[in-house]
Each structure stands twice: as C-alpha cells, then as structure tokens.
Amino acid sequence: MSKKLKAIIIGPGNIGTDLLMKIQRSEWVEPVWMVGIDPSSEGLKRAEAMGIKTCATGVDGVLEHIIKDDIRIAFDATSAYVHAENSRKLNELGVIMIDLTPAAIGPFCVPPVNLVEQTKNLAMNVNMVTCGGQATIPMVAAISRVQPVEYGEIVATVSSRSVGPGTRVNIDEFTRTTASGVEQVGGAKKGKAIIVINPAEPPLMMRDTVHCLTETAPDQAAITESIHAMVKEVQRYVPGYTLVNGPVFDGNRVSCFMQVEGLGDFLPKYAGNLDIMTAAALRTAEMFAEEAANQSITLPARG
Amino acid sequence: MNLQGKKVTLHDMSLRDGMHAKRHQISLEEMVSIATGLDQAGMPMIEVTHGDGLGGASVNYGFPAHSDEEYLKAVVPQMKQAKISALLLPGIGTVDHLNMAKDCGVTSIRVATHCTEADVSQQHITQAAKMGMDTVGFLMMAHMIRPEKILEQARLMISYGANCIYATDSAGYMLPDDVTARIGLLRNELPNNIEVGFHGHHNLGMGIANSLAAIEAGATRIDGSVAGLGAGAGNTPLEVFCAVLDRMDVTTGIDLFKIMDVAEDLVVPLMDHPVRVDRNSLTLGYAGVYSSFLLFAKRAEENYGISARDLLVELGRRGTVGGQEDMIEDLALTMAKEQGLI
Numbered sequence: 251m252s253k254k255l256k257a258i259i260i261g262p263g264n265i266g267t268d269l270l271m272k273i274q275r276s277e278w279v280e281p282v283w284m285v286g287i288d289p290s291s292e293g294l295k296r297a298e299a300m301g302i303k304t305c306a307t308g309v310d311g312v313l314e315h316i317i318k319d320d321i322r323i324a325f326d327a328t329s330a331y332v333h334a335e336n337s338r339k340l341n342e343l344g345v346i347m348i349d350l351t352p353a354a355i356g357p358f359c360v361p362p363v364n365l366v367e368q369t370k371n372l373a374m375n376v377n378m379v380t381c382g383g384q385a386t387i388p389m390v391a392a393i394s395r396v397q398p399v400e401y402g403e404i405v406a407t408v409s410s411r412s413v414g415p416g417t418r419v420n421i422d423e424f425t426r427t428t429a430s431g432v433e434q435v436g437g438a439k440k441g442k443a444i445i446v447i448n449p450a451e452p453p454l455m456m457r458d459t460v461h462c463l464t465e466t467a468p469d470q471a472a473i474t475e476s477i478h479a480m481v482k483e484v485q486r487y488v489p490g491y492t493l494v495n496g497p498v499f500d501g502n503r504v505s506c507f508m509q510v511e512g513l514g515d516f517l518p519k520y521a522g523n524l525d526i527m528t529a530a531a532l533r534t535a536e537m538f539a540e541e542a543a544n545q546s547i548t549l550p551a552r553g
Numbered sequence: 554m555n556l557q558g559k560k561v562t563l564h565d566m567s568l569r570d571g572m573h574a575k576r577h578q579i580s581l582e583e584m585v586s587i588a589t590g591l592d593q594a595g596m597p598m599i600e601v602t603h604g605d606g607l608g609g610a611s612v613n614y615g616f617p618a619h620s621d622e623e624y625l626k627a628v629v630p631q632m633k634q635a636k637i638s639a640l641l642l643p644g645i646g647t648v649d650h651l652n653m654a655k656d657c658g659v660t661s662i663r664v665a666t667h668c669t670e671a672d673v674s675q676q677h678i679t680q681a682a683k684m685g686m687d688t689v690g691f692l693m694m695a696h697m698i699r700p701e702k703i704l705e706q707a708r709l710m711i712s713y714g715a716n717c718i719y720a721t722d723s724a725g726y727m728l729p730d731d732v733t734a735r736i737g738l739l740r741n742e743l744p745n746n747i748e749v750g751f752h753g754h755h756n757l758g759m760g761i762a763n764s765l766a767a768i769e770a771g772a773t774r775i776d777g778s779v780a781g782l783g784a785g786a787g788n789t790p791l792e793v794f795c796a797v798l799d800r801m802d803v804t805t806g807i808d809l810f811k812i813m814d815v816a817e818d819l820v821v822p823l824m825d826h827p828v829r830v831d832r833n834s835l836t837l838g839y840a841g842v843y844s845s846f847l848l849f850a851k852r853a854e855e856n857y858g859i860s861a862r863d864l865l866v867e868l869g870r871r872g873t874v875g876g877q878e879d880m881i882e883d884l885a886l887t888m889a890k891e892q893g894l895i
Contacts, residue, residue, distance in 0.1 A: 403612050405879045410670060418672045422647040442611055445644040449669040450872030459879035461612035495886040503612060507883040 255539040256320050258283040258345075260309060260336055261327035262293025264414070265350060268516040269325055269528040270297060276532060278539035282319050285312050309336045316343045322542075322549055323535045326351055329416050330423065337375050344550030346538055347375040348531050351416075352423045360384060360435045361533045362483035363391040369537045372547050376534060380424050381523035382406030382445060382458065383431040384530045385491070389460040389506050390436030392480035396472045400502075401463040402438025404428065407446045409453035412521035421445065438462065456510040456522035457494075464502045473497060473504060487533040488526050489513070556768055557802040564598040564776045565591050565791060566752070567820055568628075569640055571782035572604035573845040574828050577617035581627045587819050588628045591779060592635040594811035596791075598661060598774075600638045601628050604784065604845060605876070606665065607639055607654055608646035613879055614845075621650070625657035636660050640691070642876065643673045648680050655684055663719070664710070665691035667874045668698050671706035675713045682714025689750070690715035693875050696726040696841055700738040707739055717748035717774060722763065723875055725756025725785055725838040729766035740771025750774030753789045755781060756838025758830055760789030761797055768803065779812060780820035785844030786834035792816045833861045840869030849878050853885035858894050 257273060259266045262284050273281040284297030289306035298304050305311045315321070324340045325348045326333050333353035340347055349356060356375030359368050360383065368376050378384065386404035393399055406428075417424055425443045432441030448454055477497055484491040490511030498505045512518070512525025519525075541547040568584055588599050601624050603609030603617050610616050617624075621639070629637050638661035639654040651662060662681040664674045674690060681688040690710030695703055707718040720735040727735075732751060739749045751767035753760045753776070764775045777794050781787030792813045798805050830838075833851060837844055842865050850861035850868075864884055873880055889895045 401612075405613050405876075407877055407880070415672070418670075419675055421643045421673045422649075422676060425644065425647055444611065444613060444876070446874065446876040447644065447667065447670050447673065448872065448874050448877065449667065450874075454871075457880065457883075459613070459883070461879075463612070495883050495890075498882070498886070505612075505882070507879070507886070 252280070253539065253543040254278055254280040255322040255535065255542065256280050256282045257323040257325065257535060258285055258312060258321050259325045259327065260285045262286040262291055262297055263327060264517055265327040265524055265528060267293055267296055268524065269327060269531060270300060270302065271515040272528055272532050274300065276536060278536040279323060279532065282321060283312055283315065285309060309339055313339060313343065316340070316345060317552060320552070321345055323348065323538065325531055325535070341374050344552060348534055349375060349377040350527055350531055352380060352420070352427050353377065354427055358431045358435050359534050360387045360391070360431065361487065361530050361537070362388050362480060363435050365534055365537050369541045369547060378527055378531050378534070379431040379435070380428045381408070381527050382424065382443060383428045384526045385456065385458040385508060385510050385523065386460045387431050387436040388480045388484050389477060389508065390432050390438055390462060392476045393462045393464065393473055393504055394437030396469055396476050398465040399438040399462045400465045401440045402432045402436050403442040403444070403461045404432060405444045405446065405459040406523065407448055407454070407457040408523045409456070409520050410447050410449035411453050412456070412523055413447055453518070453520040455520050458508040458510065460506045460508065462504045464504060466502070468499055468502060468504050470499050477506060487529045490519070490522060491526070554765060554769055556765070559768060560773070560804045561768055561798070562597050562774045563791060563794070563805055563807060564600065564638065564774055565596050565778055566600055566776050566788045567778035567780065567782040569600035569602045569604060570784055570788050571778055572617065573784035573848070574782055574787065575823070575825060576848060577604055577615045579618065579823070581619055581623065583823055584624055585627050585631055587779070587815060588635070589631050590815035590819055591812070592632050594815060595807045596635050596812070597806060598638055599635050600640060600663070601625055602639045606642040606646050607650035622653055622657060625654060625659060629658035638663055640665055641677055642666070643677055645876065648676055651677055651680055655686065661687035661689065663689040663691045664715070665693050665721070668692040668695045668703060668706060671709040674710060678710055678713035678715050687717070688715050689717040689719060691719045691721055691752070693721045693723045694843065695720040695735055696722060696724060696731060700734045703735050704738050704742050707743060711743065711747055716746070717750055718743065719750040719752055721752040722754055723843050724841045725754030725759070725844055726841040727753070727763055728759060729762050732763045732766040733770045736767045736770035736772050748773050750776065752776035754783065754838070754844045755786040755789060756830065756834050756844065761794055764789045764794060765797070780816035781828050782820050782824065783828065783844070785837045785847050786830040787828040790816070833865065836862045836865045840866050842869045842873065843875040846878065846881060849881040853881050857885040857889040859885045859888045863888070
C-alpha cells in the first residue's frame with residue numbers, strides 16, 4: 251500500500267494550480283481531484299492537462315468519489331464564505347481539511363511552530379492563517395521561545411499583482427486574522443498586523459518586517475541564534491525565505507527584515523506571499539501523511 | 554488667475570498630518586487648545602487622528618502620546634461649529650476603528666489608499682456611507698499615475714459610496730499643471746454631486762500654488778494645516794492660504810487674524826523642528842517620496858551613518874509607497890553593510 255495520502259484541491263485558481271504543481275512533486279501526498287464550479291474555467295482545464303480528475307460541480311459533485319478514491323486530505327483554496335460548508339461535508343467523510351481561506355474555523359497552523367502539535371491531535375480542520383502570518387509568525391515564535399514577548403507587530407508588503415480580489419474586498423480580515431495568529435501561534439501577548447500593497451513594476455518581492463517588544467531586555471545572542479535556526483526551518487519548504495537584515499536590537503525592540511521569494515511554480519517568483527501559503531499547506535498535509543505512515547496517528551476508519 | 558466669488562471648504566490637518574512632525578506626541582491639552590482656536594476662527598473641518606490614521610499606533614509608524622479614542626473624546630465635545638474628521642488607511646485601520654470614531658462623534662471619514670489600490674477601501678467606504686457619514690475617498694501619491702487612472706480609481710470609491718474624492722499629493726511632488734490635469738479631469742468626469750478635493754505638501758514650495766490650481770480646476774475642498782504643521786515640509790500653510798484667498802475674493806468663512814494667531818501663538822511654539830523646506834524635505838518632493846518618511850530617514854541617518862537624502866532618493870527610485878516606513882531602516886542597514894559601516 252502506498253504511503254501517499256490522496257488529496258483533492260478545491261478552487262482551481264492561481265493558488266490551487268500552484269498547489270497542484272507542488273503536490274505533484276510530493277513523496278507524501280497524491281493529488282487526485284481538482285474541484286471547481288465553472289466547467290469552462292482555465293484552472294480546471296489546466297488541471298486536466300496535468301493529468302488529474304476534475305469536477306466542475308463544486309464539492310457536492312465530488313462527495314460520491316471520496317470514499318471510493320480513498321481521499322484523505324482536502325485543500326480549500328476558495329473563499330471564507332463557502333469554506334465552512336466545504337469543511338463540514340468533507341470532515342463528515344473523514345477527510346482532513348487544510349484551509350487556505352481566511353475562514354479560520356479550525357486551529358491556526360504555521361508549520362515550523364505548531365504543525366507537530368496539530369497533527370498529533372489529528373485536527374480535522376487546520377487553517378493556514380494568512381500569507382503575512384506564514385511569513386512572520388515563525389520569527390515572532392523564534393523570539394518568544396527565548397523570552398516573553400509583550401507585543402508583536404508585523405508589516406507585510408506585497409506586490410499589487412499578487413493580491414487577489416478576495417483579499418482586497420475584505421482586507422480587515424487579513425489584519426485581524428494575522429494579528430490573532432501573531433498572538434496564538436507566535437506567542438506575543440498582543441499582536442498587530444499591517445499590510446501594504448505596492449504597485450511597482452516590475453513587481454516587488456514580498457517583504458515582511460517583524461517588530462517585537464520583549465518584556466525585559468532581549469537576550470541578544472540567544473534570540474539571534476533562535477531566529478537563524480527558525481529561518482532554516484522555514485527554508486525547508488520555502489527555500490527563498492531569507493533574513494535580509496537584523497535582528498536589530500534597540501532597547502526592548504527586536505526587528506527582523508524578511509524577504510520571501512517564491513519557487514515560481516505557477517505563481518511568479520515575486521509572489522512569495524502566495525507561494526508560502528501553498529508550500530505551508532503542502533508541508534502540513536505531508537506531516538499528516540508522515541505521522542499516519544509511522545502510525546503515530548490513526549486516520550478516521552473506513553469500511 | 555481669477556477665482557473671484559468661488560467658495561471653498563478648508564480642512565485643517567495640523568492635528569493629524571502634523572502628528573508626523575511631532576512623532577505623534579501632541580498632548581491632549583495641545584490638541585484641544587489648537588482645535589478650539591481653529592473652531593473659533595471658523596475652520597469648518599479639522600482632522601484628528603494618528604498621523605497614519607485610525608489604528609496607526611505601532612512600532613512601525615510610532616506610538617502616539619494618546620490613543621485615537623482619547624484624542625477624539627477630548628476634542629469633539631469642545632467644538633462649537635467645526636466638524637471633526639478622521640483618516641483611515643485600509644491595511645492599517647479596520648472597520649472597528651471606523652465604528653469607534655463614529656461613536657466618538659466623528660462625522661467625516663477619509664478612507665485613504667495608494668492611488669492604484671482603491672478596491673481595498675470597499676468595506677470601509679461602504680460602512681461609513683451606510684452610517685450616514687461624510688465619506689471621502691482619498692487617493693494618495695496621486696503624482697505616480699496618469700489622471701485617467703486616478704479617475705478610474707475614483708469611480709470605484711464612488712461605487713462603494715464615497716461622496717467626495719481627493720487627489721492627494723502625498724509626496725509634495727506635483728507642479729500646478731499636474732494638479733490641474735488631475736483635479737480638472739475628476740471635476741469634468743465625475744457626477745456633480747461628488748465633491749473633489751486636493752491635499753498638498755509643501756516640499757517643493759508649491760502648497761499654495763497647487764491649491765489655487767486645484768480650486769481653479771474645480772476642487773471645493775482643500776486641505777492644509779495651520780502653520781503648515783504636517784509631514785515633510787508640511788502641508789499648505791492655512792493662514793497664508795486664507796490671506797491669499799481673501800485677496801482673491803474666495804470665500805472661506807475663516808477669520809484671517811484669528812487663524813494667524815492660532816498659527817503663531819499655539820502651533821509654532823510646539824514644533825520640535827522648524828517645519829520648512831530643507832535639504833531632506835526638498836528631497837521628498839524632488840524624488841516623489843511619501844512625506845512622513847522624513848523623520849524616519851533622519852533617524853536612520855543618525856543610527857547608521859547613511860545620509861537621509863541618499864536614502865530618500867533610493868526609496869523614490871524603488872517606487873516605495875505610503876506605509877513602507879519599515880523599508881527605511883532596512884535600506885539603511887543594507888547600504889551601511891555595503892559601505893562597510895556595520
């Protein structure tokens with residue numbers, strides 16, 4: 251029996267397509283279905299050309315195939331509005347939902363920080379926070395694991411071309427969800443998130459700044475070491491994640507200046523913000539597969 | 554130029570844009586005293602917020618002496634006639650901040666986006682309009698794109714519910730012809746019930762000239778600040794502008810001598826540095842850089858030994874936009890490393 255877990259992707263847009271390309275290289279996850287709602291969509295045609303089954307009638311259309319095809323993982327790259335229903339229907343069939351929307355009905359998952367915990371608990375719905383959250387929360391956590399962080403603030407600057415209509419129409423959701431993630435996963439007592447969209451051409455690479463205020467004078471050597479170690483952890487699934495400058499210490503302020511270059515699968519390299527989401531989502535699914543393969547978790551029973 | 558008989562609504566920025574020049578450290582007493590002075594002088598609109606708008610309190614932009622809520626609650630009840638407005642930048646502030654401001658008695662909200670990104674303002678403009686507020690779409694760094702593109706973005710904001718559109722010269726880069734082209738197109742193409750406004754910075758010394766050009770092209774709201782207290786070389790100094798408009802027979806409803814006194818007696822004494830065109834603020838205007846970068850660039854110069862002017866020129870070359878204050882320290886670190894200074 252193959253160790254690979256079979257997966258469906260819901261939402262054949264840019265994110266879904268990029269995710270598909272990444273999953274096709276995975277040793278742990280096998281993409282089986284791409285699910286959309288528009289039979290004429292480019293994304294479904296692309297998925298078909300890439301050799302996977304497509305369904306144009308939404309999640310309802312794929313439900314009958316879930317058990318038959320032994321689908322264990324679903325990636326939802328649609329929108330927060332439809333995510334809850336998608337998740338309910340698939341969870342009922344024992345499918346683990348990895349949520350790339352801002353719906354955040356399940357616990358947040360930032361792979362190098364709390365993925366092990368989420369997989370061991372067999373969380374049936376995990377949320378990938380936001381792109382800004384994936385790029386910055388590891389750094390907040392790297393500082394808060396050394397000493398208490400009173401306040402964590404992140405500034406994500408992204409190219410205009412990489413920000414889709416869903417994010418634009420509800421930009422407050424980005425700031426709120428990211429700030430919650432900085433607190434809940436990053437470990438800051440209070441979190442704040444800021445997003446800046448820049449239309450420069452050629453598009454700029456995603457940049458992220460992390461400012462933390464530690465409760466007491468920062469242990470500079472320990473924090474520096476912790477940050478460098480965390481950067482390496484993120485680089486395991488996003489090789490283009492780099493610490494451009496910092497950590498800078500100024501009183502109790504610790505600041506890091508990050509850049510996120512994507513792999514350039516389907517999304518351009520400058521869209522590191524989108525790449526880090528798809529890479530983190532796949533990393534999460536792989537961890538579930540690894541844990542299931544070495545029997546440290548048991549997937550929902552099937553007849 | 555003949556503006557005789559025109560009427561304009563002036564909008565004071567000293568207690569919002571001026572917060573940049575004060576590193577957001579204006580005291581409640583100073584806020585109330587300046588706002589009261591302006592109210593008595595007949596200023597119809599006064600903006601009170603963190604320099605970067607509601608929710609701007611942050612490491613990145615600076616923590617203010619008091620919260621937006623504290624400032625608004627102190628100022629609003631003291632006003633006899635002036636309306637208090639608040640600025641909100643989607644991505645920094647949220648609808649929660651907007652609702653708070655409304656509860657504090659703010660009647661005019663200005664939702665500000667970079668000039669190409671109007672579609673991030675939908676939820677805030679919609680909510681403000683729904684609550685019956687005077688709802689302004691504020692297109693920043695408007696020098697960076699063609700007038701036709703500004704018009705397209707303005708139409709988006711109007712479709713969400715804005716009743717007034719600003720072309721904002723955040724970098725103080727525009728020359729009068731640039732203002733005329735933008736304001737003129739907005740005025741000619743937008744419905745008559747939509748007001749058009751202009752917000753200038755004095756970095757090239759063009760605050761007054763640009764504001765006059767805006768009025769001539771059809772703007773009915775003009776921002777400025779008493780004594781020019783604002784980011785960079787400041788905003789259009791309102792006491793000067795009032796005197797000029799008085800000479801040109803434009804109606805503002807403002808008592809010139811009273812506003813002159815507010816400038817001289819209340820605002821100038823609290824300035825931390827002379828707000829004027831100097832080497833660095835001139836560079837903002839020349840290089841087309843967001844005016845509030847000024848003090849951050851000066852601080853980076855002190856910390857890392859890279860000249861503020863070099864930093865600002867490079868930030869302009871990179872097409873940096875409002876809100877990217879973090880990139881100033883980042884760039885200074887990179888340049889200092891390259892030059893072997895750290």
